[in-house]
Amino acid sequence: MSRMVVSELRVDRVHLPVVREVSLSVESGQISVLLGANGAGKTTLLEGLSGVIPVAGGKIEVDGHEIQRQRPGARVGAGLAHVEQGRTVFRQLTTNENLRAGAASASDVKKAYELFPELLPRRDVLAGLLSGGEQQMLVIARALAGRPKILLIDEMSAGLAPTIVRRLMTTVRKLADQGLAVVLVEQFAVLALAVGNRAYVLRRGKIVYDGACAELRDAPDKLHQLYLGSGS
Numbered sequence: 001m002s003r004m005v006v007s008e009l010r011v012d013r014v015h016l017p018v019v020r021e022v023s024l025s026v027e028s029g030q031i032s033v034l035l036g037a038n039g040a041g042k043t044t045l046l047e048g049l050s051g052v053i054p055v056a057g058g059k060i061e062v063d064g065h066e067i068q069r070q071r072p073g074a075r076v077g078a079g080l081a082h083v084e085q086g087r088t089v090f091r092q093l094t095t096n097e098n099l100r101a102g103a104a105s106a107s108d109v110k111k112a113y114e115l116f117p118e119l120l121p122r123r124d125v126l127a128g129l130l131s132g133g134e135q136q137m138l139v140i141a142r143a144l145a146g147r148p149k150i151l152l153i154d155e156m157s158a159g160l161a162p163t164i165v166r167r168l169m170t171t172v173r174k175l176a177d178q179g180l181a182v183v184l185v186e187q188f189a190v191l192a193l194a195v196g197n198r199a200y201v202l203r204r205g206k207i208v209y210d211g212a213c214a215e216l217r218d219a220p221d222k223l224h225q226l227y228l229g230s231g232s
Ligand SMILES: Nc1ncnc2c1ncn2[C@@H]1O[C@H](COP(=O)(O)OP(=O)(O)OP(=O)(O)O)[C@@H](O)[C@H]1O
Pocket: 013, 014, 018, 036, 037, 038, 039, 040, 041, 042, 043, 044, 045
């Protein structure tokens, strides 16, 4: 059982606060969905969690240990994996080589193909030549090959067909059911709320909603209002 607790986190960009006093949590078996309009600070928040950019204040605890001052590599060691925006495959390596680059053992590569059987016939194809959906599967599989406890996923659906997005969402749900803790940043709010447990809505760097996904799923007007804010 793993748990990440984020308290009063602040992350700046060019010395300006972009993420402000954000508190959230996620634990094994759960998907915490992070929603918000463009520019709300979702990517910046994930980058602060994984250490891509330093945090300016607050705490990130994984299983009771503070990691906010650790380098990204140490945070990986603490169990975090970050699937960044933009499907960052090694384009000049094959699918299999990409998987091997992230895997601790051959059995981790095997597990990746079990999770995404679509990748098996594509194992010797250069990753740069895969479809967008296949590349996204590869990036997720590669992140999992390091056996993380907490997976941060940024906009995995961008530019993908709805059928592929549904397929990826189902897989993420399955991974959580198997014990992973997931923070899912997503523009396709309806699909993310369908698989998630807890929802957070970020507006101008602050959490303006923290509650059950089910509550927002059934209230599209409320969600719309949360994105825009009163008077916006
Ligand atoms: N590299 C950067 N340098 C300076 N400012 C940045 C940088 N990246 C993002 N920002 C600013 O930080 C704010 C939050 O951006 P961020 O990408 O975190 O939002 P987001 O919620 O992920 O949006 P989107 O859904 O468009 O990706 C925006 O005002 C953006 O202009």
